[in-house]
Amino acid sequence: MEGIVGYGAYIPRNRIKVEEIAKVWGADAPSYKKGLMLEEKSVPSPDQDTITMAVEASKNALKRAKIDPLEIGAVYIGSESHPYAVKPSGTVLAEALGAIPEVHTADFEFACKAGTEGMFVALGLVKSGFIKYGLGVGADTSQGAPGDALEYSAAAGAAAFIFGKENIVAEIHETYAFMTDTPDFWRREYQYYPQHGGRFTGDPAYFKHVQGAALGIMKKAGMEPSDFTYVIFHQPNGKFPFRVGKMLGFKKEQIETGWLVNKLGNTYSGSSPLGLTAVLDIAKPGDKILLVSYGSGAGSDAFILEATKRIEEVQDLAAKTRSILEKNKKYLEYGEYAKFRRKIRKAE
Amino acid sequence: MPTPSRYWREIPQRYRLEANACKSCGIKFFPPRQICPECGNKELEPDKLAEKGKILTYTVIRVPPHQFVDQAPFAVGIVELEDGVKLTGQIVDCDFEDLKIGKEVKIEFRKISQEGESGILCYGYKFVPV
Numbered sequence: 226m227e228g229i230v231g232y233g234a235y236i237p238r239n240r241i242k243v244e245e246i247a248k249v250w251g252a253d254a255p256s257y258k259k260g261l262m263l264e265e266k267s268v269p270s271p272d273q274d275t276i277t278m279a280v281e282a283s284k285n286a287l288k289r290a291k292i293d294p295l296e297i298g299a300v301y302i303g304s305e306s307h308p309y310a311v312k313p314s315g316t317v318l319a320e321a322l323g324a325i326p327e328v329h330t331a332d333f334e335f336a337c338k339a340g341t342e343g344m345f346v347a348l349g350l351v352k353s354g355f356i357k358y359g360l361g362v363g364a365d366t367s368q369g370a371p372g373d374a375l376e377y378s379a380a381a382g383a384a385a386f387i388f389g390k391e392n393i394v395a396e397i398h399e400t401y402a403f404m405t406d407t408p409d410f411w412r413r414e415y416q417y418y419p420q421h422g423g424r425f426t427g428d429p430a431y432f433k434h435v436q437g438a439a440l441g442i443m444k445k446a447g448m449e450p451s452d453f454t455y456v457i458f459h460q461p462n463g464k465f466p467f468r469v470g471k472m473l474g475f476k477k478e479q480i481e482t483g484w485l486v487n488k489l490g491n492t493y494s495g496s497s498p499l500g501l502t503a504v505l506d507i508a509k510p511g512d513k514i515l516l517v518s519y520g521s522g523a524g525s526d527a528f529i530l531e532a533t534k535r536i537e538e539v540q541d542l543a544a545k546t547r548s549i550l551e552k553n554k555k556y557l558e559y560g561e562y563a564k565f566r567r568k569i570r571k572a573e
Numbered sequence: 574m575p576t577p578s579r580y581w582r583e584i585p586q587r588y589r590l591e592a593n594a595c596k597s598c599g600i601k602f603f604p605p606r607q608i609c610p611e612c613g614n615k616e617l618e619p620d621k622l623a624e625k626g627k628i629l630t631y632t633v634i635r636v637p638p639h640q641f642v643d644q645a646p647f648a649v650g651i652v653e654l655e656d657g658v659k660l661t662g663q664i665v666d667c668d669f670e671d672l673k674i675g676k677e678v679k680i681e682f683r684k685i686s687q688e689g690e691s692g693i694l695c696y697g698y699k700f701v702p703v
Contacts, residue, residue: 238666271643272665272683276696280682308694317696321588321682553666553702564643 227352228393228530229386230292231539233285234502234546235278235364236382236489238553239268241562243377249559250372257377262463266380266490268557269366271565275304276314278383278495279364280321285543286360286385287322289394294324297387298356299347302332303339303494305412305419306366318362329356336410337459338520339363340494344386345526348397351388358389365493370418371568378462380490384498384546394539395505395514395530401442403434404524411521421521426461430523435459435469438525439517446529450474454512457483457500459519461491482507488550494520501530503546508532577693587697590622590680592658601658624680625703626654631664631672640686652678652700666701677703 242265247254258264269278279302287294300319307314315330329350333339340363347359364383369375388397409430412419422430435458443449450456456479458466463486470480483500492499497518504514514530563569575583585591586604594601595609596616603622608615631650634641641647648664650672663685664678678700685697 270665270683272685272699274684274694276694277682277684284682317588320584321696323589555666555668 226393226396227348227388227390228396228533229505230358230389230392230394231286231288231290231387232394232502232505233282233287233289233385233543234383234499234549235282235285236499236546236549237267237269237273237278238555239270239557239565240265240554241268241557241559245557245559245562246377260464261374261377262487263378263490264487266378267382267492268562268565269381273381274308274366275302275306275364275383276308276317278366278381279314279318279362279385282364282383282385283318283322283360283362286387288543289539290358290387290389290392291542292358292387292389294322295327297322297324297328297358297360299329299350299359300324301330301343301347301360302362302364303335303341303343304332304363304365305334305336305339305493306368307332307334324360335524336521337461337491337493337496338518338524338526340384340496340498341516341518341526341528344388344498344528345400345402347386348388348400351390358387361386361388363494363496363498365495367491367493368418368566373418375419375421378486378491380492382489382492382495382499384495384502386498392535393533394536395508395532397528397530399442399446399529401438401445401527402524403437403441403527405434407434407521407523409521409523426521427465430521431459431461431465431519432469432472434523434525435517435519436472438527439473439515442515442517442527442529448513448529450479452513453479453515455482455504455508456480456515456517457497457504458517459497459525460484460486460500461496461519463487485546485550499546505532505536506540506545506547508536510534510536575695580693580695587685588682590624590698592620592622593617594620601656603658603660622658622660623655626652626660626678628664628672628674628676628678628700629653629659630674633669648672650700663699664701665699671702679703
């Protein structure tokens, strides 16, 4: 049986509160906080990007996997904020980990679903026997246009997973993908900020695809919501995961452990993968976990996992996600945030 | 600013802290050397620097070279790694009032600089508090 051999997370230390953003745009902070169920979000420093966060999350995954990086046969990063338009992020990651040169590398893009895409493909190659270990990373330093609702949530973070067949910490029992062509969120070539369809991002987009993937994988596996200890849904804001969970018949307690968005924001490709790391941090052997991502455009990947006896041996081998989220935080004012996110136009 | 070829040549050191050590006298070199300057031995074996250490000394740069202007003010320090090697680098994610000689730090992978708006991005190591 194949599954996760090691996992790791990374979150930048900078935060900005909803009130600080709302103050600049004359928006009503309490209604945004209530409407989005969001208090603050992570912000990358100027020297952090998708690549640097992917490297740190992957190093944490290696600490738990305890494998030789040279045995990794595939390195995949999913992101909508790859630093280069042309030049892979994965080559830098593979070099930094010492996994080169006999390694297949690719960058994935599918809005917020790109992370689980990389995981899906890495797992598939392990399952087929093509490679011994595969690394899948979801990482993003996403931007919302100034003053747009997305600016309150677009955050930064990364989660990495090494898949293999030996010394597994969580078996993957089932996978499933659900996808249609739905233009709910996009960014055209050369455009700096994305655009979205407002409320159209809800019912025909997020809710349809997350429900489709969750129902599809549970049917395929012959399972129902009560069979799972934990469930993680993509977290574009605080409300959507609880609402879709309720629609599917999950309880709040099953969702809360992997629900990080209120203090983290939406880390796009890192969102549901980071939720999974927070669950694995406290999972007990035998716990069953459902992971459902969502990427605009639109589609969802779903995974059913079961923690093994080894999970408790590796949990303390690297920093735990909630501890990273709470430790060494630095709150930014909007001006510093605008500088960090290169929102200020400077002379060349 | 490094050219792509110079940057590329330094990747093993910048990304993975690859060093080497003299097989005869055991001295560690970073970046790696081909001949030991102490004993003249040509047999050196691959090694890697430790990823944790303590701040030996530091300063805060407020008027930096032009490619680092956006990062100013920032701290630069000499860190004695756990293997005894002393390494210079930026110290980030640490408020200046918390910088102390003897403070424990670890290596983290960060963007060091970029060649304008269209050139290559240069990555490498910086120090962050443990």
